Structures are given as structure tokens and as C-alpha cells.
Amino acid sequence: MAEITAAMVKELRESTGAGMMDCKNALSETDGDFDKAVQLLREKGLGKAAKKADRLAAEGLVSVKVNDDFTSATVSEINSETDFVAKNDQFIALTKDTTAHIQCNNLQSVEELHSSVINGVKFEEYLKSQIATIGENLVVRRFATLKSSANGVVNGYIHTNGRVGVIIAAACDNAEMASKSRDFLKQLCMHIAAMKPSYLSYEELDLSFVENEYKALVAELEKENEERRRLKDPNKPELKIPKFASRKQLNDQILKQAEEDIKAELKAQGKPEKIWDNIIPGKMNSFIADNSQLDSKLTLMGQFYVMDDKKTVEQIITEKEKELGGKIKIVEFVRFEVGEGLEKKTEDFAAEVAAQL
Numbered sequence: 001m002a003e004i005t006a007a008m009v010k011e012l013r014e015s016t017g018a019g020m021m022d023c024k025n026a027l028s029e030t031d032g033d034f035d036k037a038v039q040l041l042r043e044k045g046l047g048k049a050a051k052k053a054d055r056l057a058a059e060g061l062v063s064v065k066v067n068d069d070f071t072s073a074t075v076s077e078i079n080s081e082t083d084f085v086a087k088n089d090q091f092i093a094l095t096k097d098t099t100a101h102i103q104c105n106n107l108q109s110v111e112e113l114h115s116s117v118i119n120g121v122k123f124e125e126y127l128k129s130q131i132a133t134i135g136e137n138l139v140v141r142r143f144a145t146l147k148s149s150a151n152g153v154v155n156g157y158i159h160t161n162g163r164v165g166v167i168i169a170a171a172c173d174n175a176e177m178a179s180k181s182r183d184f185l186k187q188l189c190m191h192i193a194a195m196k197p198s199y200l201s202y203e204e205l206d207l208s209f210v211e212n213e214y215k216a217l218v219a220e221l222e223k224e225n226e227e228r229r230r231l232k233d234p235n236k237p238e239l240k241i242p243k244f245a246s247r248k249q250l251n252d253q254i255l256k257q258a259e260e261d262i263k264a265e266l267k268a269q270g271k272p273e274k275i276w277d278n279i280i281p282g283k284m285n286s287f288i289a290d291n292s293q294l295d296s297k298l299t300l301m302g303q304f305y306v307m308d309d310k311k312t313v314e315q316i317i318t319e320k321e322k323e324l325g326g327k328i329k330i331v332e333f334v335r336f337e338v339g340e341g342l343e344k345k346t347e348d349f350a351a352e353v354a355a356q357l
């Protein structure tokens with residue numbers, strides 16, 4: 001049995017919002033496994049999904065470089081010890097130069113980057129000279145590059161604070177359509193920066209993951225309904241408990257049964273059959289929306305568009321295709337946020353950066 005420390009309980013409590021004893025019991029039941037404790041709390045309706053951002057400690061900048069013909073886009077993250085240095089002009093120039101160097105030389109890993117040559121010297125030596133001048137440890141933590149296929153296009157977006165960057169790639173019918181799509185792709189990058197999707201679509205979700213998330217979703221909704229029943233606020237009726245969490249679960253048989261149920265409902269209401277075709281599509285869309293709440297949280301295509309929250313990104317793309325006269329298929333996106341994935345094991349981030357070096 002792993003020792004459950006006060007620090008572990010505090011971290012779990014801050015991440016999930018659950019009570020102290022609930023957190024301690026969850027850690028005890030899961031032998032100190034943080035992620036399993038989070039899931040256990042969620043299935044009991046006692047906590048929300050862990051906000052990893054609350055457990056991170058990092059400074060630095062994310063940089064984005066899109067080449068002139070929109071066929072290659074690169075995003076990188078370079079960490080510094082302090083936010084003060086992250087605002088330094090020399091450090092900002094370093095991040096931009098490094099990202100351009102990565103793209104120009106088609107580098108694939110941090111190891112390749114350190115072995116490459118920039119300005120006539122090995123990058124490793126170049127970085128050390130920057131560290132000596134700037135006066136803080138600096139780490140090129142990660143980077144990624146997306147390239148367009150034939151008739152494809154890429155674009156990117158860097159948020160004004162320099163802490164969030166996104167790149168995206170799409171396939172189109174032809175070169176003209178690819179050119180027309182550039183600005184729209186940048187808007188999608190802005191949406192991704194704000195809404196933080198983890199997946200492109202529900203098709204990427206693992207079924208067992210969906211089933212576990214469904215349990216947590218139901219527990220969360222039931223907990224909310226308990227509170228609404230207690231308050232007896234007529235403006236806050238009880239929330240409907242969905243049967244499913246994702247379109248991943250909605251097979252043809254389920255969708256067919258849903259349509260039959262809608263028809264039965266319309267018949268019971270005395271609606272004439274000649275108008276059913278006008279009603280059924282809308283009700284089917286509502287059924288799918290009600291039973292794919294996980295998609296709207298985690299997937300780009302299932303999220304409601306930040307610039308028009310009445311429509312999903314998938315619907316917005318369809319509208320844009322009609323407007324521009326061609327196809328836009330989103331192939332991939334990459335979102336970096338400074339410090340993402342670095343667990344806050346210590347308040348001394350300088351030591352953490354030094355350890356990476």
C-alpha cells in the first residue's frame with residue numbers, strides 16, 4: 001500500500017474540487033494512483049476531470065512559423081525559468097529563429113535539433129551561448145511540423161500572450177480551394193487555442209474510454225440534479241440523463257431505433273405524416289447532440305464553434321465548403337501550451353529545467 005501524503009491529497013483536491021476526505025479515500029482505494037483516483041471520484045460524482053493546467057509549472061514561449069506558400073507549419077515550445085525572461089526581446093528572437101531553423105531543416109526530434117548547425121555552430125553550443133547571455137537555463141522542450149499534401153494547405157495561430165500556439169493541416173479539391181481556405185483555417189486555429197480539443201473527431205476515441213467517461217458524465221449530471229431538486233428553482237429544471245456519451249456509441253441500429261421512436265412520438269401527437277420529413281431531421285440532430293456530450297467537450301468536430309455557438313465546427317466546415325465551392329477535410333492539428341504536461345512536483349522550476357538539460 002502506497003503512503004498517502006498530505007501533498008497528494010492537496011493536489012487531488014485542487015485538481016478535482018472534491019472534498020479532502022473523499023480525495024484521501026480515493027487515493028487509498030487506488031493505491032496512490034492519481035489518474036485512477038480522479039476517475040474514481042468522477043464515477044462517484046464527487047469530482048470533475050483533473051485540470052492538468054492546475055498542476056503545471058513552466059515559463060517560456062510557444063512559437064509558430066508558417067511558410068510563404070502555406071505548405072509547412074511548425075510550432076515549438078521553449079521553456080525558461082521565469083516569466084520575466086519570456087518577455088525578453090532576445091529570448092523572443094531565439095524562439096522565432098529556432099522555429100524557423102526547425103522548419104527549414106525538416107528536423108524531427110530535439111536530439112536532431114541539438115546536433116544540427118545554426119549560424120555556423122552546433123545548435124547545442126548556440127543554445128548554451130544564449131543561456132550565458134540571457135542568464136537563465138533554457139530548454140527546447142518540443143516541436144512539431146505539419147506539411148500539406150497535394151492540393152492541401154496548412155496554417156497556424158499564436159495567441160497574443162505567446163503561451164498558446166496551434167497549427168492545422170487540411171486537404172482540399174484543388175489548389176484554388178486550398179488557397180481560399182487559408183483564412184478559415186486560421187480561424188479554426190483560434191477556436192482550437194480557446195477551446196482546447198484533444199481529438200479531431202469521435203472516430204479517434206477509444207470505446208472503453210468513452211464508456212468510462214459516460215459513467216462519470218451520468219454521475220456528474222445526477223449530482224447536479226440532486227442540487228436542483230433541493231433548490232426547487234423553476235428556472236432550473238432537472239437535466240436529462242443521456243443514454244450515450246459519444247457518436248462512437250451510436251451505431252446504425254441505435255440511430256434507426258431513435259428514428260422509429262420519433263415517428264411513434266409524432267404519430268401519438270397526431271402530426272400528419274406528410275410533414276414528418278420536415279420534423280425528423282431536426283429531432284435526430286437533437287438526439288445525437290444529447291447523446292454525444294463527450295464529443296462536444298473533447299473533439300474539434302463535435303465542439304460548438306467559438307464564433308457561432310449554435311453550430312458545431314463540423315457544421316461550420318460544411319457551410320464554408322458551400323460558400324467556397326469545394327471540399328475542406330481537416331487532416332490534423334497540433335496545439336501547444338506552455339508547460340502543458342509538466343507536473344508540478346516542486347515549486348523550484350529552475351531545478352526542473354536544469355534536470356532536463
